[in-house]
Amino acid sequence: MKMTAKFASGLMILMLAFGAAHAADEALVGGNGGLHSLRGQTEIKDTFPGESWKKYPKDGQPIDSDYVYQPPLIPHTIRNYEVSLNANKCLSCHSWKYANEMGATKISVTHYRSPRQGQVLSDVSPSRYFCLQCHVPQADATPLVDNTFKRVDALDEK
Amino acid sequence: MNIIKRFWRRLSSPSKAAAGVVLFLGFMGGLLFWGAFNTGMEATNTEAFCSGCHAPIVKEIRETIHYSNRSGVRAICSDCHVPHEWTDKIVRKVQASKELFAFAMGTINTEEKFQARRGHLAHREWSRMKNNDSKECRNCHQFEYMDYSEQGLRAVKQHSEALASGDKTCVDCHKGIAHKLPDMKDVEGWQ
Amino acid sequence: MSTLESVIWHVLGYAAMPVIILTGFLMVAVVSLWILSIGKDKPGR
Numbered sequence: 001m002k003m004t005a006k007f008a009s010g011l012m013i014l015m016l017a018f019g020a021a022h023a024a025d026e027a028l029v030g031g032n033g034g035l036h037s038l039r040g041q042t043e044i045k046d047t048f049p050g051e052s053w054k055k056y057p058k059d060g061q062p063i064d065s066d067y068v069y070q071p072p073l074i075p076h077t078i079r080n081y082e083v084s085l086n087a088n089k090c091l092s093c094h095s096w097k098y099a100n101e102m103g104a105t106k107i108s109v110t111h112y113r114s115p116r117q118g119q120v121l122s123d124v125s126p127s128r129y130f131c132l133q134c135h136v137p138q139a140d141a142t143p144l145v146d147n148t149f150k151r152v153d154a155l156d157e158k
Numbered sequence: 159m160n161i162i163k164r165f166w167r168r169l170s171s172p173s174k175a176a177a178g179v180v181l182f183l184g185f186m187g188g189l190l191f192w193g194a195f196n197t198g199m200e201a202t203n204t205e206a207f208c209s210g211c212h213a214p215i216v217k218e219i220r221e222t223i224h225y226s227n228r229s230g231v232r233a234i235c236s237d238c239h240v241p242h243e244w245t246d247k248i249v250r251k252v253q254a255s256k257e258l259f260a261f262a263m264g265t266i267n268t269e270e271k272f273q274a275r276r277g278h279l280a281h282r283e284w285s286r287m288k289n290n291d292s293k294e295c296r297n298c299h300q301f302e303y304m305d306y307s308e309q310g311l312r313a314v315k316q317h318s319e320a321l322a323s324g325d326k327t328c329v330d331c332h333k334g335i336a337h338k339l340p341d342m343k344d345v346e347g348w349q
Numbered sequence: 350m351s352t353l354e355s356v357i358w359h360v361l362g363y364a365a366m367p368v369i370i371l372t373g374f375l376m377v378a379v380v381s382l383w384i385l386s387i388g389k390d391k392p393g394r
Contacts, residue, residue: 077310080335
């Protein structure tokens, strides 16, 4: 083939592109564009070290509610507190029967009402028996995303 | 009968060997016997031995704080269920013949039989601990050793009250600390 | 466990202790005599 200028320039462009592609093999060129998440811009194939364990406070002052009808948060650790058909550890301190003796918050009267008709029952309603479906303890984890939530004025302490 | 007579005659006649030899044999024999006896007895205190019949309940302790915790101190079966003093231990081991009998009869050899009997077994252990004032708990824990500045608020309140009044023992409140609970109906303090 | 059952187990348990000691002595005696009979001290002088 005759080495015309057109041919030579075409060849050079090809070689350049090839070289560039080779050199940038490790970069995002031709890749998946990475992943933008709470961790920042990362590659899908990278693994990151795990977060450190979060701790639950052994005990603490009661935590104020953020909204009316919020199931109050649990200010103490609940490790191994059994809530099963056989036993309910929460109720052994927080039921109306034992709360005074144990110095614990009584469960709300709503827990003694049947779920639909609201009839008053003589003991904790089975629909409220499994405390942890609504109530949770708080660990020392900082929120991942900032927010501007503000309590209603009635609950907001100055 | 004859062999007993011969044995007795042998025992009651003097030995041709030196007194030192006889004494040394006696001493070493006694030492080895005592060591072997107690080693054998301690082997019946291991988790592996208890699991042979009580595997489901040994499995339940694995998630609890007495098994795996911050400081890495573990309590195994015998720490709580077998007295530590030798005399009390022997009484308990003789009593264990009842458990051998239950093993032979297969009283809890299936999951269903075990679940049916759990309440009875649990109550037996609780009343035993109540009667001996939670002696096994006190093998490791004592009110006097407690650092109340390290405990949570509820613990401080409850422990100092129980200590003062003296009418509650560890097991009155700390049921279910090591194994899952049986049906707690009609147990004081539970609903 | 009833008081009676507790008493029974304690009696049996405490009775087992001398049994252990005596059985131990007998076992050690048998073995020691056997060791002695290997040497000078043969039975039946």
